[in-house]
Amino acid sequence: MTAHPSLPRTSREVRLVAVPEGLPRPEHLRVVEQPLPRPGEGEVLVRNKYFQVFPALRTLIGGGVEGTPFAGLNPGDALFGPAVGEVVARPGTAGPPLGATVSHFLGWREYAVVPAAECTLLVGDGLPDPVAHLSQGLLAYTALTRIAELQPGETVFVSGGAGGIGSMAGQIARLLGAGRVIGSTGSPAKAERMTDNLGYDAVVARGPEESLSARLAAAAPEGIDVFVDMVGGEQLRAAVRAARSGARFVLIGTLAGQLSGDGGGATAPVEIDTFQLVVKRITMRGITGPAHPGAQGEWIRKFGAWLRSGEITFPHVRIPGIHNAPSALHELMAGQHLGTVVVEL
Structure with a gap:
């Protein structure tokens, strides 16, 4: 397996520990340390750099809604969501190369094993900052x-x-x-x-x-x-x-x-x-997602050009450290922040 030489032995992730009555609070979530996951064939290990905190997690924590893209969360499950990170290990030659910056949907953890087919390679996309890929x-x-x-x-x-x-x-x-x-x-x-x-x-x-x-x-x-x-x-x-x-x-x-x-x-x-x-x-x-042919490529081109020209901004707040992620979700739901809330690892 090709891997970054300085990988740690453990990784932290945020799990749901109890289904709340009402809005989730930090005590309903827990940051848990576990052995560093290992990718299998067709998978890559990604060191997450940023992940998005989004209000629909309230619905998933409450059991989810039938017909939506994601199942509900149960106590013991790790949270998930949009993330941007670096590929640091892969067992074969499939998928993004070592060191590549990718986006995927397994945030809320420091290291994620992601199917190579579910990684989007972020190379030459025109966005001046990788965190802008977490814009909605x-x-x-x-x-x-x-x-x-x-x-x-x-x-x-x-x-x-x-x-x-x-x-x-x-x-x-x-x-x-x-x-x-x-x-x-x-x-x-x-x-x-x-x-x-x-x-x-x-x-x-x-x-x-x-x-x-x-x-x-x-x-x-x-x-x-x-x-x-x-x-x-x-x-x-x-x-x-x-x-x-x-x-x-x-x-x-x-x-x-x-x-x-x-x-x-x-x-x-x-x-x-x-x-x-x-x-x-x-x-x-x-609509539950931007699944329209051509829209993503068109948006990235325009978004990058608008960002570089100053015609648009990406309003967001960066919360440092995975240990602050449970509080970040609570703050989001309390309306304390403007724009997108991002946890920076």
Whole structure:
């Protein structure tokens, strides 16, 4: 087996130790040391450098949802998610070479054994920093270009506009020619950053449903054409009221359910006036990932060019050390950070 000469004997990973009642807290997770895993034929050992902390883990910890790409987590399971790292060992010649930087989906551990076929080689991709591969901009780009088919001059509303996806969606909508971009958040400090740096013309604060609808109507007096939804709940209902004829809704997240203290984060019921869907000819489509041919390569080229020119930023916070990962998840769910939360190893 070809391997890096200075590999340690052990590796740490974050495991679920108990299913919480309500939102997970750091005590529901544990950092566990174990022998360094060894790759088999067709696999590589990756030393993770960064991994992403994302709110959908609440749903997986609560048991998952049938039909989604990932099964729920049980006590004793290691968490997982998008990661970027370096190939440090492989038993054969298949897969990325030793020393290659790759992305994969086995974060939340220092070293990961990954099937070679599930590694994406990050060579000459045009992004100035490997951590930018943990941006959720591809999902926002896919929603706006492939699903909503945003047209120049249209008005876009993004719920959860300060999160990992929303902090990219506002900027992307602006660069794609949107006439007006509106976001929502519950934080005045985040609202200021959204209008100063993230492409938003206006931000409506979360709150009682009547107030939210009134504020959205004031921010978009002629209505909205595109809605990118990470929240659901009363924000989805407000968007239906504000929609123009022929509006397109893209449903990506359900934070109203996922971040609720009740239940396990696996349901997000909402009552919608279907008369409005009919008379306004609103189309509504949910997506669970950016699985559209050509979108990824197109996004990487544009994202790299926009980053280098300064037309876009990747809002994120880096949390140092795997020992801080359980707290990072709790902080994310408490809304303490703007943009993507990344653990740096």
